[in-house]
Amino acid sequence: MKAEIITIGDEILNGQIVDTNSAWIAQQLGLVQVSVVQMSSISDREDIILGALKQASERADLVIVTGGLGPTKDDVTRQAISVYFESPIVRNLEVLRHVESIFQQSGLGAMPSMNLNQADVLRDAKILFNDVGTAPGMWLEKKSVYYAFLPGVPFEMKYLIKNRVMPLLIEGDKKEIIYNAHLITVGIGESHLAEKIADLEDSLPSYIKLAYLPRLGLVRLRFTASGVDETKVKEETDRQASLVAERLSEYVVATEDVTFEEVIVRVFSKSKCTLSTAESCTGGAISAAITAIPGASNMFVGGAVVYANRAKLDILDVAPSTLATYGAVSEETVLEMALGAQKKFESDYAIATSGVAGPGGGTDKKPVGMVCVAVVGPLGKEVKTFYFKNDRSINIERTVSAALLMLWKMFKKQ
CATH class of the missing domain: 3.40.980.10 (MoaB/Mog-like domain)
Known part of the structure; x- marks a missing residue:
């Protein structure tokens, strides 16, 4: 039709x-x-x-x-x-x-x-x-x-x-059934993903179509099949999806139609792990993304939006000397923010962000789009600096995506 x-x-x-x-x-x-x-x-x-x-x-x-x-x-x-x-x-x-x-x-x-x-x-x-x-x-x-x-x-x-x-x-079309299988992947771009599974995609039966549905930070794969034999259609579609999932095992986070945030909430809740956030440039966007998911109360403790340096000092106990020496947008400061949130909220994991979202505020050393993200957990810590070159809303969205991916990778290692 x-x-x-x-x-x-x-x-x-x-x-x-x-x-x-x-x-x-x-x-x-x-x-x-x-x-x-x-x-x-x-x-x-x-x-x-x-x-x-x-x-x-x-x-x-x-x-x-x-x-x-x-x-x-x-x-x-x-x-x-x-x-x-x-x-x-x-x-x-x-x-x-x-x-x-x-x-x-x-x-x-x-x-x-x-x-x-x-x-x-x-x-x-x-x-x-x-x-x-x-x-x-x-x-x-x-x-x-x-x-x-x-x-x-x-x-x-x-x-x-x-x-x-x-x-x-x-x-209106009872004769033919439509069935969908899904894979959610993170940490790999659409083109690289397509290269890795090119042979599997080429060998798909004619009645199964594979669609790539990318968004910032993830690629959703949807296998859509149609036919009159419902059992055959479902079994073969699931089998083909499993072959792709096995090939992409290090990137697959879900085998159903869910968001990355849902995956994080489910896995953290099942593992009885907790999360807190300390956000500057993202202004609460990370905590909003997590708490939009039903069941987030099982794993999300709380978050602090600390835009001003005074808030970083008073709420998260960032050292004055760190801010004076490295500035608010620095790996040193964002790490202390994450550690401060972890301590204040008594959470297992914590995410912190600080950056220049734009459109103004950039300098030669710290241009618009420079963002520092820190993730700390029970057994480790990680800090990264990103240089995004988009408008304010996209810079914030990319930061949220990068922070959640860092959190996921740390969680899976421990």
Whole structure:
């Protein structure tokens, strides 16, 4: 099946917001072997919407549209698709009661009259009920092409894709099953990884496809297989994934679809090891990444964000002479920060960061992007200096990734 994704909204076209919906939807469709042939962002105008739907129908079997279903006058998607499908707009009483209940439960008072529009749907549409928001989705078919119209609010769109659209896609193709196996690797780049497993990839059966999904610090490998014999498909896909995992054993941290942070939380919790952080340039990003994972309370003790030198001295007991001699951005200072956190929080391991995230503050000796990271544990310590050359947010993200990788390597050695 081929799909096209259309996002509606002038706020996307003028750069006020970034379209992250399309990328996320494409990832979900890939899990069920639906390939995206085109993505486009269009203005919330009836003539443009009609033109986009017509063009999409000529190249796709499935068209997913997000945005334009709000209550305000600039949301004209309902009217446009009413014309396109030659289906009148009707008010759905079940949806209306749901919208009214949201206003009552949230303490927002009586529902504004404009929100009545959010209970308006096409008569011939299958309603994709929205349990987490006010605007329902709609599912329609025209000339053997399926259409899903969804709200543009990301968390509402994601709920409807997972709980309404995906079941319809799976239900529509019961003959063929889709199965995914996953490997999570860290400490090796995508190209080097591909070189190491080139022969294994070349020998994969034709019904198994390997996708490389890189992000900072890790590469996720996804094996997607399709077929009618469920047992055979699963067994062979798992076998092929195991062969790759064996080849990449020193880099593989998980054989399921999880994040690196989840792996760290699980392994530390199972081993009854604890972690603390002392962050300067990352401003709490490391502790935030860890505590975003359910169960982090089993292994994360606490963290200190120590931007000013005074905080490094008072909270972490960094020696004044260390700061005076080497400066805040130095391996000497960041090591004392890590040791101070380990002692203050009484944790087994501690991570510390200090650097020049940018865009200002750099010097010839300590340029923007210079970051020092220290990790200490029960049996050792390690300090590294990195020279990242990106903008502030990417420098911080790279530092978090580097620090977690250092932590992981130290943990695995001990």
